[in-house]
Amino acid sequence: MSVRLSNNCTNCSNLSGGLCTLHEISVSERHTCDSFSMLPNLKNMLDCTSCSRYESANCAHPDKASAGMLCASWAPQAIA
Ligand code: SF4
Ligand code: SF4
Numbered sequence: 001m002s003v004r005l006s007n008n009c010t011n012c013s014n015l016s017g018g019l020c021t022l023h024e025i026s027v028s029e030r031h032t033c034d035s036f037s038m039l040p041n042l043k044n045m046l047d048c049t050s051c052s053r054y055e056s057a058n059c060a061h062p063d064k065a066s067a068g069m070l071c072a073s074w075a076p077q078a079i080a
Pocket of ligand 2: 047048049051052053054055058059060061062064065066069070071072073074075
């Protein structure tokens with residue numbers, strides 16, 4: 001199953017300084033479109049190893065959680 005955390009303009013590679021370089025309009029986290037293209041670095045970081053629930057009692061699929069896996073319960077880790 002393909003699961004997406006949040007496909008919006010803030011994690012789209014077409015965003016630059018609050019402007020969509022494809023459509024040449026001002027956008028925000030409230031927007032997205034069919035041309036959405038996830039930032040390459042986000043594509044690489046979204047798996048169980050970057051999930052705050054990994055190896056915890058809150059993991060939705062503790063028997064399957066591993067590198068390269070992802071589920072709808074993925075949650076970002078706190079950044080100090
Ligand atoms: S291409 Fe679409 S999703 Fe990406 S920044 Fe522009 S409007 Fe947003
Ligand atoms: S299975 Fe889901 S909740 Fe568990 S670590 Fe992976 S992404 Fe997070």
